[in-house]
Amino acid sequence: MILVLxxxxxxxxxxxxxxxxxxxxxxxxxxxxxxxxxxxxxKGEIISRRLDLEAMQKLIIEKGITRLLDATHPYxxxxxxxxxxACRLSGISYERLERAASxxxxxxxxxxxxxxxxxxxxAASYSGSIFLTTGSSRLEHYTAIxxxxxxxxxxxxxxxxxxxxxxxxxxxxxxxxxxxxxxxxTNRALFKRYKAxxxxxxxxxPTGGTAExxxxxxxxxxxxxxxxxPKP
Numbered sequence: 001m002i003l004v005l006x007x008x009x010x011x012x013x014x015x016x017x018x019x020x021x022x023x024x025x026x027x028x029x030x031x032x033x034x035x036x037x038x039x040x041x042x043k044g045e046i047i048s049r050r051l052d053l054e055a056m057q058k059l060i061i062e063k064g065i066t067r068l069l070d071a072t073h074p075y076x077x078x079x080x081x082x083x084x085x086a087c088r089l090s091g092i093s094y095e096r097l098e099r100a101a102s103x104x105x106x107x108x109x110x111x112x113x114x115x116x117x118x119x120x121x122x123a124a125s126y127s128g129s130i131f132l133t134t135g136s137s138r139l140e141h142y143t144a145i146x147x148x149x150x151x152x153x154x155x156x157x158x159x160x161x162x163x164x165x166x167x168x169x170x171x172x173x174x175x176x177x178x179x180x181x182x183x184x185x186t187n188r189a190l191f192k193r194y195k196a197x198x199x200x201x202x203x204x205x206p207t208g209g210t211a212e213x214x215x216x217x218x219x220x221x222x223x224x225x226x227x228x229x230p231k232p
Contacts, residue, residue, distance in 0.1 A: 001026060003065045005083060006042075007034045009207055010097055011071030016041040018069075026063055030079070033158045050079075056086040065090075071097040075202055077230045099205050101229070106211035107203070109218060110226040119200050119227050120145035126223065128197030129174075131190075133213060134227065136161040142200075143168045152194045154178060181209030187216035200225045 004015040006027040015027040019042060028047045029035045035048040051059065059065065068087050072079045080096070087094035113119035120142045123130045130146055132139075132153045142151065148169040155161040157177040165175050176190065187209075191199060199217045203226055204210050217224045 001064045002067045002069060003028060003059070003063070004069045005072050005079065006038055007031070007076070007079075008071055008073050008099065010099055011069075012038045012041060014069060014071050014097055015044070019044055026065070028059075031158065031160070033156060051082065053082050053086055053089075056082055057090060060086060060090045060092060065092060067093040067095070069095050069097055074099050074204070074229050075227075099207055101205050102203060102210045106214060107226065110214060110224045112226050112228050114228055116141040116227065117145065119225050122225050123198045123200055126197040129194055131194060131196035131199045131222075133199065133201045136164045139164060139168055139170075143170070149174075152176065152196065154180070154190070181207070182212060183209070184212040184216045184219075187213050188219055191216055191220055191222055196220075196222050198223045198225060200227065202227045203229050 001024045002018060004011055004018065004025060004027045006012050006015045007029045015025055015038065018025045026045045026047065027038055027042055028051060029038055030050045032048050035046050038046055047059065068083055070080055070083045084094055111122060113122055116138055124146045129152050130150055132142060132151055136153065136155045139153065149171055151170055152174045153165055153170055154176040155165060157179060162175065162177060166172070174194070199213065199222055201210065201213050201224060202208065214224050
């Protein structure tokens with residue numbers, strides 16, 4: 001049995017492809033929203049919850065997992081570390097399906113930050129609205145450094161993300177709940193609409209529309225702070 005950690009578009013495609021090959025597959029997503037997206041192309045069993053080390057080991061035993069395909073987001077370091085350790089302890093095969101990185105020229109002119117704290121501190125030095133395109137999962141690290149009233153956040157259109165934004169005192173008018181990725185024109189319109197003084201984004205590669213965000217910001221002379229990918 002193959003377990004696919006399928007919380008990304010790459011993971012969803014991989015799970016569906018393995019299933020079409022007739023291989024036994026179980027897929028895992030961290031959220032119900034991820035489950036809904038996966039169900040569009042995958043007919044097999046889906047587990048929709050975050051798995052800690054104990055839960056993942058238990059799943060491996062109960063389902064007879066012999067191979068794990070980790071297709072989590074490049075920034076989901078905790079999930080990847082958990083998967084690696086669970087496979088090591090269980091003696092099963094671990095494989096990483098890494099999202100493709102952006103071409104170097106697409107990242108020209110960005111301000112690189114090696115951590116959320118560095119990205120937030122750099123952004124806080126600009127006056128005006130800070131447009132955050134990194135989602136809601138670690139939003140509290142940004143609000144600890146940047147006044148929440150200055151943040152404009154683009155999140156997935158799910159209740160949990162919205163509730164988190166509101167709990168952290170992000171003004172409702174500054175919450176954009178939309179499913180990406182977005183083209184350059186859409187990004188430009190949103191950056192302009194919210195009068196962004198700086199944009200914070202991740203290096204999510206072509207799949208995540210990184211180049212389109214950078215191009216849109218640069219066309220408006222808005223600095224882009226790029227949270228670099230965690231090192232393996």
